[in-house]
Amino acid sequence: MSVVGFDIGYQSCFVAIARHGGVEVIANEYSDRRSPTIVTFGEKQRMMGISAKNQQVMNFKNTLYGFKVLLGRKYSDPFVQNELKMLPFEIVESPNDKIGIKVKYSEGEKVFTPEQVTAMMLTYLKSVAEKALGKPVVDCVVSVPSYFCDSQRRAFLDACSIAGLNCLRLLNETTAVSLAYGIYKQDLPGENEKPRNVAFVDMGHSALQVSICSFQKGRLKVLSKSCAGIGGRDMDTCLFMRFAEDFKKKYKIDALTRPKQMLRLLTECEKVKKVMSTVTNPQTLSIECFADDKDVTGKTSREEFNTMCADLMLRMRNTLEMAIADSGLTLADLDSVEVVGGSCRVPMVKEVITDVFKREINTTLNLDEAVARGCCLQCAILSPSFKVRDFSITDTQPYSVKLRWQAAIEGEEGEMIVFKPGDAIYHSKVLTFYRKQPFSLHAEYAEPANIPVSDPRIGTFFVKDVVPTAEGEASKVKVKVRMNIHGVFFLKSATMIEKLKPEEVELPSVESMDTSISEPKPEEPAEGAGDVDMTAPPEPAPAPADEGEKIDTPTEGMDQGAETEGTDQGAGASSQDSDSSPNLENKADANTKDGKVGKEPETKKPKKPTIRQVDLPIDEETPSLRKTQLTKANEAEVNMNYQDQLETQRTDSKNAVEEYVYSMREKLESSLSDFISESDKESFRSLLSSTEDWLYEEGEDQPKKVYVERLSQLQKLGAPIERRxxxxxxxxxxxxxxxxxxxxxxxxxxxxxxxxxxxxxxxxxxxxxxxxxxxxxxxxxxxxxxxxxxxxxxxxxxxxxxxxxxxxxxxxxxxxxxxSKPKPKVEPPKDETTTKEEEPESEEAAKEGEKMEEDPQPTGDNSKTDDMDLD
Missing domain, CATH: 1.20.1270.10 (Substrate Binding Domain Of Dnak; Chain:A; Domain 2)
Structure with missing residues (x-):
């Protein structure tokens, strides 16, 4: 199983892998750990990362970037319409108000969805990880912004499926940062001690995310989140608008209407911003041949830049204060403030963070790579291949989710909020409905103004095969709704409760009953961690939730409508009859006191089962792609990836011929000049020149086989010379x-x-x-x-x-x-006379000699030597 974490940002991507030495952020083919989030389409090949960025200005209509913010949105979304003004490539409206991106690829026009383009980037990152690990990569954890709603998360999961990846979890970026921070800490407080509260501020290129978390030993809990759509690109836009206006007045060049000039100016504005983050001197922006053969230049200072971004900093301040307020903590309760994200390098951003939290900020983590490392650590925790320190994560979802349904009484509609902001991710609730026929549930966000997309709908779920009871009454249907580990809402199951007829009840025989005394066994936990079906209480009032959670109960429409029966968050919970065990023990004690040991205990009459649970099928309509659509998109991605590999091999073969021509031409005039005759040299020169002309004419676009044959012909002549x-x-x-x-x-x-x-x-x-x-x-x-x-x-x-x-x-x-043959060994002859003279005369003499050797008597200075040895 692979252990890989992917961080796909608006501007850059990072890949982290787990090895036995720890977590490592790996480099791409350019030996750079940062890969630009850019995809370029050529006539026969796609390029991703650095190679795509190199084509951005020259091939701007077919170079895609910023597609992350388009995921899960409608074409009519005002945010999308505003983005169109700053994107140089063509975005079109697809069926059902979806977004399509039109490019020229494979000798024709193609329209790709944002999910497909994201999958292309994931395919590239997957190949980078496979090259580093030396094995296929399937399982992974991918980061997403914490403010992403249901449709955006579903779109990211679809992109992973198209790329052939099994996403074990969509991990919120701020949660990934918190995990990377806390899992290595050895001094976290214990369970009964006051937790350590840390604020994390992540300001990237497109968004600001703030989270406040509490840490205890082996435990992470997210207390609050706050987000805003401001980032480094908004600062670049402030500079861009200033210089674009100046150039329009001074040089009569409107960069807003020229995509190529717009890209060049945005790139230079970003460079100026980075320079002003390190020096205080005024900076000059200069671009040669900007447009109409004109060179342009402009000047700005850090003070002027801060004034341009004053509104952005005010929004940032409000976002930070909101996170503190939602956490329920005071500034004195915070132990540390950690910053990540490239835009946190800007001085005015640091000043705002310091001013709001009233403390110095820390940069314990790598500002760019912390998210990827956290994703890889989460993947290692979920993987059986690595042994990782136990570390639980309690993450939350930021929006209110409600369900609507058509009540049994015509003309009435019921609704209730099933999940509130701050509810834990991987969280379930069970609702009870009374229906005579199939019905539908509509899930949507209760507060549309708070979500990042314009459409508040989550999906519609159809509960099928509902029939009335034998008496013609409404059947009781239990529906379990869940917020899964990805933060996606769905219906886990629907169950119809049927009452059995008397003739259907089967009474167990006495012979088959086990009358032995034993401890009662707890019930098996329900399927899936964090998925415990709570039994309905005898009274209409809802059962108390785990960890003191308040259960949402509708105030109207409960009759023949829906009622909340319980919630579940933990794993392994079970219920059992608390009176059964003491009763058995008492009977055993009574038999022992009466001296009737071994007497069979009395058995109660078994209770007759009176109900039966029937699982109901569920159909759903959600923004997620259908299975057939995913399969088709995956096949298209595989084919395009195969075509990219073939084109890469073809290009490499062509480059090998070109390289050989230039190399041999130089060697013929230097190192190989003496090893070939003048006549052969002249003919070889002529062949090299003709090959060069062929490469730039009819040989410009030939199959790989043709280039291999050309190289072989040249090497037949060049190899003997080099061999000489x-x-x-x-x-x-x-x-x-x-x-x-x-x-x-x-x-x-x-x-x-x-x-x-x-x-x-x-x-x-x-x-x-x-x-x-x-x-x-x-x-x-x-x-x-x-x-x-x-x-x-x-x-x-x-x-x-x-x-x-x-x-x-x-x-x-x-x-x-x-x-090298060694001399034979010669043993000296034994002298028998000497041997006999050295032997003791008798056994008594030999024993006496042995005794003297074993027990010597210290005399003279010997006793002093022994004392020194003892000391």
């Missing part, structure tokens, strides 16, 4: 090695002939074999060395380095075992 050079440079060294070995063996033969003791153990016949080999190799060396020296460099050598090394190996194999 290699042989010429390597042959002297090979001859020297062989000559040194021959000289070494000749010296050994001289020592042997002079009777040297080192070699006198070797037989003469064996040394004769060595002599024969040395004489033969000496003759071969002299002959071939002279022949090679007499040949010109432009001809192939008669003797290669491989042949010389082979002769050296033959010489060593034949001679080395002989000359």
């Amino acid at each position: 050079q290699e042989e010429h440079e390597g042959r002297p060294g090979a001859f020297d090695l062989l000559g040194s070995k021959i000289v070494h063996l000749e010296k050994i033969l001289v020592q042997f002939d002079s009777g040297d003791e080192v070699f006198n153990h070797i037989e003469g016949t064996e040394m004769d074999k060595v002599r024969e080999q040395v004489v033969a190799k000496r003759e071969w060396l002299n002959t071939n060395m002279a022949a090679c020296h007499s040949l010109p460099k432009s001809t192939d050598p008669t003797t290669t380095c491989a042949q010389i090394r082979a002769e050296l190996k033959l010489l060593e194999t034949a001679c080395q075992p002989i000359v």
Whole structure:
């Protein structure tokens, strides 16, 4: 199982992976850990990341960026209509008021949805992770802004499915930052101690997110969240509007109506903003050949920039104060303020944060990579492949969700709020309806003004196969609604409660009953963690929720409408009869007191089951793509990715031919000049020139096979020349090695002939074999060395380095075992007379000698030495 975290921001992306050494943010093919969130379409190939950014100005109509904010929105959304003014590519309206992005791709016009474009970026990030891990990547955790609503989260999940990824969790960005901060802390307070409260401020390129969290050992709880649609791009826009107005007056150039000039000016404004964040001097903006062959220039200062962004800073201040108020804490209760996000580097942003929280800010975490690291840690927690410190996360959802339904009485409509702001994510509630026929539930946001999209609808859910009871009355239907781990609302299940007829009741036989005394077993928990079906109380009043949560109860329409039966948040909860166990124990004690041990206890008459639960099918209409649509989009993504790979291979083959042409042309005039004849050099030059002309004419767009064949033809002529050079440079060294070995063996033969003791153990016949080999190799060396020296460099050598090394190996194999033969070991003869004289005369003398050795008597200075040793 892969452990990967993806952080897809408005402007940049990061990929974090888990290895046994810890969490690591990995680099792309350009050795950069930051990948721009940009996708460019060419005639045959897509480009993502840095390669796409390099094409942004030249191919601006087919270069897509900022598509993250389009996810889950309608085309008629006022936010989308406002974005169209600043986006240079074409956005069109698709069926059902959806967004389409039109580009030129594969020799025609294509329309892609924001989900498909996001999936393309995920596919690229997936390939980066696979290259680093060396294995396929499927499971992952992806970050989303904490203010994303249901339709935007569903769109992100659809994008993951299109990219072939199994998203284990959509993790809120501020929660990911909190996890990356808290999981490594060793000094967090215990469960019974006051928690550590930390404020996290994340200001990126498009949004500001604030969360206040409490930390205890192995525990993280989100207390409040607050968001605003302001970020670094809004500061860039302030500078852009100022310079665009100046250039319109001074140079008669309207950058707002020229997409290419707009992109260039936005890029330069971002650079000026970054420079002003580090220096206080006024800065000059200059662009050469901006438009109409005119160079433009402008000037601004940090004070002027702060004045431009005063409204943005006021909105930021209100957002920070709202987060503090919603948390229920005071400034004195906060232990720390942590900042992340690239825009937090701007000085005026730091000043506002410091002024609101009345304390210095901390940069404990990496401002750019903290979100990706948190996502990877969450994936590691969910993965069985890694052992991670226990750390629970209690996240919340920010919006009120209500259900509407048509009441049983015609003309009436019921509704109730099922989830409130601050309710935990991964949270369920059970509602009870009384119906005679199938019915529908409409989920929507109760406060449309607070959500980031214009359409408050979440979805419509149809509960089917509802029938009246046998008596013709309304059936009791229990519906479980859930806010799942991704923060997405859906209907978990619907169950119809049927009363059984008397003839349908089966009474268990006495023989099949177990009358032994045993402890009662708790009921099995319901399916899924955090999914416990609460039994309806005997009274209409709702049961108390876990952790003191208040249950929402409708004030009207409860008769034959809906009623809340309970909530569930935890896992493993169960209910059991508290009176059953004590009764059994009492009966056992009574039998023991009466002395009637072993008597079978009395058995109660089993209760007859009177109801039966029937699961009901549920159909839904939500913004999520249908299974068939996901399959079709996934197939299209796979095909485009395959086409990208083929095009990359084709381009690489073409570049290999071009590189070989330029490389050989330079070498023919320098290092290879002496290793080819003048006639061959001229013909080779002509072939290289014709190949170059072919590359830029009919060879501009050829299949990979054609380029491979061209390169092979060139290498047939170039390889022998390069081989001659290699042989010429390597042959002297090979001859020297062989000559040194021959000289070494000749010296050994001289020592042997002079009777040297080192070699006198070797037989003469064996040394004769060595002599024969040395004489033969000496003759071969002299002959071939002279022949090679007499040949010109432009001809192939008669003797290669491989042949010389082979002769050296033959010489060593034949001679080395002989000359390195070790001398035989000679043992000296034993002297029997000396041995007998040294033996003791008797056993008594031997024992006496042993005793003296074992128990020596210290005399003289020996006693002093022992005392020193003891000390």
